[in-house]
Amino acid sequence: xxxxxxxxxxxxxxxxxxxxxxxxxxxxxxxxxxxxxxxxxxxxxxxxxxxxxxxxxxxxxxxxxxxxxxxxxxxxxxxxxxxxxxxxxxxxxxxxxxxxxxxxxxxxxxxxxxxxxxxxxxxxxxxxxxxxxxxxxxxxxxxxxxxxxxxxxxxxxxxxxxxxxxxxxxxxxxxx
Numbered sequence: 001x002x003x004x005x006x007x008x009x010x011x012x013x014x015x016x017x018x019x020x021x022x023x024x025x026x027x028x029x030x031x032x033x034x035x036x037x038x039x040x041x042x043x044x045x046x047x048x049x050x051x052x053x054x055x056x057x058x059x060x061x062x063x064x065x066x067x068x069x070x071x072x073x074x075x076x077x078x079x080x081x082x083x084x085x086x087x088x089x090x091x092x093x094x095x096x097x098x099x100x101x102x103x104x105x106x107x108x109x110x111x112x113x114x115x116x117x118x119x120x121x122x123x124x125x126x127x128x129x130x131x132x133x134x135x136x137x138x139x140x141x142x143x144x145x146x147x148x149x150x151x152x153x154x155x156x157x158x159x160x161x162x163x164x165x166x167x168x169x170x171x172x173x174x175x176x
Contacts, residue, residue, distance in 0.1 A: 050119050052152045055089040055096045058122070058130065065124045069132065072117045072140065072148065073098055078110040084128075085137075087116055099131040114141040 050068040057063065058071055073087025076097070083103040089096050100118055102108070119136040 052155065054091070054149070054152070055087065055098045056091045056094070058098050058132070059096045061130075063122050063130070065122055065130070067122045068120070069122060070117065070119045071098055071132065072115060072145070075110055075112055075114055075116050078102075078112065080106075084131075085110065085116075087118065099125070099128050100137065101125070101131050101133040102137060103133075105134050105137045108137060111139060111141070114139050115143060115145065116140060117143075 050070045052070045053063055055071050055073050058069065063069055071087070073089040073096075075085060076088040077086040079085070083101060083106060085100040085102050087098045087100060089098075098118075100120070101123070104120075117136075117138045117140045118132055118134050120132045120134040122130055123133050125131040
């Protein structure tokens with residue numbers, strides 16, 4: 001006698017119940033593992049989403065300690081003994097340098113003069129000031145930096161417009 005399948009969930013249960021015992025056990029262990037991973041990541045165990053900041057914004061103090069950021073620059077110096085790299089960028093006739101702590105991304109093959117994109121958290125280091133503790137450090141040599149800057153500005157404009165629309169929708173209208 002065939003069971004009537006009411007919905008998608010019932011279909012899965014029927015299929016799982018038709019599996020041999022050892023496969024059913026694997027399925028339930030994997031399901032429990034997936035649920036526990038979902039709960040783990042849902043409970044804010046991951047760092048906050050990083051916002052793009054231009055290197056001149058990092059050096060000017062527009063970011064604070066603990067912020068998750070993304071920035072970019074040309075690798076001008078690497079000190080493996082100190083797990084420290086320096087990214088530099090030219091902007092408005094000034095050279096801006098951002099110090100990167102590289103212990104979490106080592107070993108990596110540094111290419112002096114290549115463009116890098118870094119994702120990490122800002123921290124205050126003695127004798128250095130603000131420094132980015134890198135979670136990700138990617139060589140992006142060949143990327144059109146002017147286009148990257150334009151894309152960052154477009155993304156910021158989009159977020160401003162979205163936040164403005166959300167703020168307008170949240171405010172009640174006055175009917176008088």
